[in-house]
Amino acid sequence: MGILLFCCFSSMGTVLDALTSKFLSKLGEIIQDEVVMTCRVKKDIKRLKINLEHFTAVREDAEALAIEDGGTALWWQNITMLCLMWMMS
Numbered sequence: 562m563g564i565l566l567f568c569c570f571s572s573m574g575t576v577l578d579a580l581t582s583k584f585l586s587k588l589g590e591i592i593q594d595e596v597v598m599t600c601r602v603k604k605d606i607k608r609l610k611i612n613l614e615h616f617t618a619v620r621e622d623a624e625a626l627a628i629e630d631g632g633t634a635l636w637w638q639n640i641t642m643l644c645l646m647w648m649m650s
Contacts, residue, residue, distance in 0.1 A: 627634035 623633065623637045623640070627637045
């Protein structure tokens with residue numbers, strides 16, 4: 562009876578060990594994926610910030626030129642309208 566009980570607990574231990582190992586492996590994969598996504602988001606935010614700074618500089622230049630030149634004012638109006646339409650879509 563004691564040997565049978567030992568074999569039963571031994572089998573349960575093996576199963577639990579396998580399940581624990583699989584769980585920890587899957588948890589490691591999930592954590593690795595989250596770290597990769599977080600790094601990508603940081604890079605995307607940095608790139609968007611650079612693009613926003615560039616667009617702000619272009620906008621300021623265009624507004625300054627629009628004050629001086631009617632053709633530039635019309636061009637800037639068209640660009641602004643296109644940007645608004647793009648943001649609404």
